[in-house]
Amino acid sequence: MDKKNKTLGEFIIEHQTAFQYSSGELSKLINAIRLAAKVVNHEVNKAGLVDILGAAGDTNIQGENQQKLDVLANEKFIQALKNREIVCGIASEEEDDFISVNSNDKQNQNKYVVLIDPLDGSSNIDVNVSVGTIFSIYRRITPVGTPVTIEDFLQPGKNQVAAGYIVYGTSTMLVYTTGNGVNGFTLNPAIGTFYLSHPNMEFPETGKIYSVNEGNYIHFPQGVKDYIKYCQKEEDDRPYTSRYIGSLVSDFHRNMIKGGIYMYPKSSVAQNGKLRLLYECNPMAYLAEQANGKASDGYRRIMEIEPSELHERVPFFCGSRKMVEKAEEFMALKP
């Protein structure tokens, strides 16, 4: 069978054996995410028609107004994971605290916890611009069959066993890694099947795209300002092109295909930037590194950072390795 016609289901089974703990549990987990992705994709596509646009009226723990689609996507992913009893704990951007999936029931021999950003790029929902879902999977560190604790979630990114995203864009794609490279699958909406369309995705070593919200320029550290000026300077292969969709998943996806850097730096108004370490930065960092890219907070490797809170934020620089290294050089000079 031609590599490209492979379905996601076939790929998961085929690669299950490649995974050292191949009890099939991780495959079931990816399959549940695949299913929830299709359900959410359906809702996203008809968002303009049904009363699913706009605010849900509540705020989440980050004080953000929850969009109706945020809430729906959150419900669908949690349902898909809980119903199939394949995890012992779930954490989400839309949930104040982690959810333990009857883990104190001796029966629950599941060993994985999942962290999700159910709807990334929520500011783009109402304006028909691509949005995404991000997921990160860890083996629990507390004994199986005992209650899940916060420690099971507060693990450094390097402990991830799998991570990925779904981008709901011109086409819907699921892109993920289990530590053996990064593969992308495109949904054929006519039959509801994901097909391997982008095998072994890799960041070009460098690129000509920089993605940052320049509206925050005056608040950025001098090092970031200098790097942006460097990107805009008429010299060598520059100026680079500025592209910022305002959905991390979409900006990351484009930069991985074309070469580029995404930045959400700290600023005088947001000391730790905006993005959340556990369910935005760590999964994207794992994917970036598996695709020969790089991810840091300007100084430290994101995947080495020891988390202390479920919803903590970190500055984020991610993309083509040489571009992230250049940005770090400027940050080192003028933090």
Ligand SMILES: O=P(O)(O)OC[C@H]1O[C@](O)(COP(=O)(O)O)[C@@H](O)[C@@H]1O
């Ligand atoms: O509008 P800003 O401040 O540039 O933030 C946009 C960034 O925030 C995000 O939307 C993350 O926040 P949400 O998960 O709440 O959508 C990223 O996807 C995006 O890159």
